[in-house]
Amino acid sequence: MWASAVPSTIYSTARTAQVLDLRGNFSTVWSKRFTSKVRSNCRKAERRGVVVESDSTGRLIPAFDVLYRSSVDRWAQERRYPLTLMRWLAQRQHPQNKFATVARRLGERCTVWIAWRHGEPIAGIINLTRGPRATYWRGAMDKERSRGTGANELLHRCAIEAACVGERQSYDFGLSQTADLRKFKGTFGADEVPVHIYYFERLPTVATEAKCYEAAKQAIRAVVRLARTDG
Numbered sequence: 001m002w003a004s005a006v007p008s009t010i011y012s013t014a015r016t017a018q019v020l021d022l023r024g025n026f027s028t029v030w031s032k033r034f035t036s037k038v039r040s041n042c043r044k045a046e047r048r049g050v051v052v053e054s055d056s057t058g059r060l061i062p063a064f065d066v067l068y069r070s071s072v073d074r075w076a077q078e079r080r081y082p083l084t085l086m087r088w089l090a091q092r093q094h095p096q097n098k099f100a101t102v103a104r105r106l107g108e109r110c111t112v113w114i115a116w117r118h119g120e121p122i123a124g125i126i127n128l129t130r131g132p133r134a135t136y137w138r139g140a141m142d143k144e145r146s147r148g149t150g151a152n153e154l155l156h157r158c159a160i161e162a163a164c165v166g167e168r169q170s171y172d173f174g175l176s177q178t179a180d181l182r183k184f185k186g187t188f189g190a191d192e193v194p195v196h197i198y199y200f201e202r203l204p205t206v207a208t209e210a211k212c213y214e215a216a217k218q219a220i221r222a223v224v225r226l227a228r229t230d231g
Contacts, residue, residue, distance in 0.1 A: 002198065011199045018182065018190035020171040022134075026164035033189030034157075041150030042157045050151045051116045052158045058103035060112040064124040065096040067114075067140035074143055094138070099126065102137075113159050115151040122146040127159050134163035135172040156188060 022029060030039065076086035103110045109130060115123040123141035127134055141152060160171050173185040
């Protein structure tokens with residue numbers, strides 16, 4: 001319906017999301033849809049002193065933002081992208097005041113979940129809810145501090161349980177980005193769902209940024225390949 005109605009001038013892109021069916025109760029989701037690895041890591045996190053806190057007032061946005069900026073630096077290193085470029089893009093697309101504005105305007109429909117260990121934030125997610133669906137919107141972590149703790153599994157476990165208590169019918173893990181992320185989301189029992197994204201803008205900034213970003217990535221890949229060949 002959207003494809004037939006949206007003008008051809010509107011920028012759009014096809015992606016894949018992963019959605020977990022929450023029908024039944026949390027006990028069913030826990031025992032039938034979560035893999036044994038997820039259940040084991042959740043128990044491990046609790047044994048290792050990971051504590052999950054949630055808030056819907058925006059109070060935890062600063063803690064999440066610290067984790068997010070740390071994640072941006074890690075993503076740049078892992079993907080061999082220029083750190084300055086990645087930081088600029090992250091600040092351009094997802095500044096802290098964007099997270100704060102979403103939390104303020106959505107109120108109870110926006111929940112920030114932070115996993116703490118020894119008093120330090122080690123991982124966090126932001127979830128949005130509307131009608132029958134809960135959506136995992138953003139995530140970040142301190143990889144070194146969270147490594148081997150099961151913190152990420154416990155975060156989603158708590159968020160999914162809350163969604164079940166709120167009688168949501170699905171938990172949308174968002175758009176898949178890498179093979180590792182798809183694999184991680186799949187361990188919760190999420191199914192892949194094709195989606196199409198449409199951008200309605202007065203000025204075509206998203207399309208322009210997407211093209212520039214893709215051109216920059218291709219240039220970086222070319223430099224990396226050249227360096228490997230010379231090496």
